[in-house]
Amino acid sequence: MKIVVGIKQVPETTNVKINEKTKNIDRRGLGGVINSYDLHALQAALAIRNQVGGEVITLSMGPDDFAVSLQETLALGADKAVLLSDRAFAGADTLATAYVLSEAIKKVGQVDLVLVGQQSVDADTGQVGPIIAEMLKVPQVTYADKIDAFKDHLVIDRKLENMEQTITAKLPILLTATDKANRPKYTNVVEIAKSFDKPIITWHAGDLDLDEKRVGQAGSPTIVRSISEPQKVAKKNHRLSNDPATAARELVDILKQKNILTEDK
Known part of the structure; x- marks a missing residue:
């Protein structure tokens, strides 16, 4: 089974500054960590690979320094990683981000399962995963708490506000994983050392079949009118x-x- 896991790097500090001109987070000088929900998605992907075999590929969009987070995913057990890095991608909202990610998934080719975290801890929209599914024209199951894998289908448990569901789904499919899906593991020195033998591939805008009007700020219909830092009391x-x-x-x-x-x- 070929599995792609979406990875987002988020600021590791609560001392976040806002760029008054762009209304985006000013990431200069901020360290980054993997979005916690994406770690659950990755752990779920690794468990599925252990059940039925296959390959786990992590995928992230961002500047070159996001490669550090992708290196961590390789140490955690992913087989290879792809970084989408280009100035043209800057300022993307959820729609433009999902567009670039979906085109990259198409380039990977023959993907059976896409796994992402249910949301990111910095933006909390929960939109990117479902939009990717729509763009890829594959079914989706959100808020997956438990995933059991078989050769040609998955069995997914999820809990909603007023019901619990068990869903049988054929491949290909996209899932968003909750923090109840598993307990992410930690890396060790041996795994970190081995991870440097695994590839991190970088794709730029020119490597993908993209419509330039749909990427970055040009492809982002969402406009942030105002944003402010929380007041310290x-x-x-x-x-x-x-x-x-x-x-x-x-x-x-x-x-x-x-x-x-x-x-x-």
């Missing part, structure tokens, strides 16, 4: 006495001052 604290009885009286007084406790009349 200074937290006040009050140190209570070490004596339990005194501390109890102090706490009661504080709660009364805040009208959380009232005296019975």
Whole structure:
């Protein structure tokens, strides 16, 4: 089974700055980590490969330094990785991102399963996976909690707000994985060393059959009108006495001052 796993690198810090001109996250100087939901998708793909055999290919779109995250996916067990890197891709919204990813998946060829995380922790839209499925014209099952693989089909369990479902789905298909799908493993020194023998392939815009009007900002109908950084609020604290009885009286007084406790009349 040939499996492609979508990987997004997200900022590893909560101290995120906003570019006032582009209204995008200013990633300069920020470290990056793999989106946590994508790690669950990767672990699910590796488990499926162990069940039925095949190949796991990780795919990411971003600047050249995203190769670090793809190297980590190779250390975790992926067979090879593809980085889509070109200035033309900059400023892409979910539609333009999904378009480039779907064209790359077509170039990979004969893909049986596409796995992505249910959403990214920086944007939280959950849109890219379903859009890719529509562009590839394949069925999709979102919010997969458990996946069992067979030669020509999958059995997927998922929990929605008001129901639980078990779905049997034929290939090819796209799945979005939840954080309940598995427990991602960690790499070790041996796996990291072995990962450097696996290929990371870089494709630029010219390597794909792309309509330039559909990539980057030109292909992004979504426009961010305004965005702001969260306001930092200074937290006040009050140190209570070490004596339990005194501390109890102090706490009661504080709660009364805040009208959380009232005296019975």
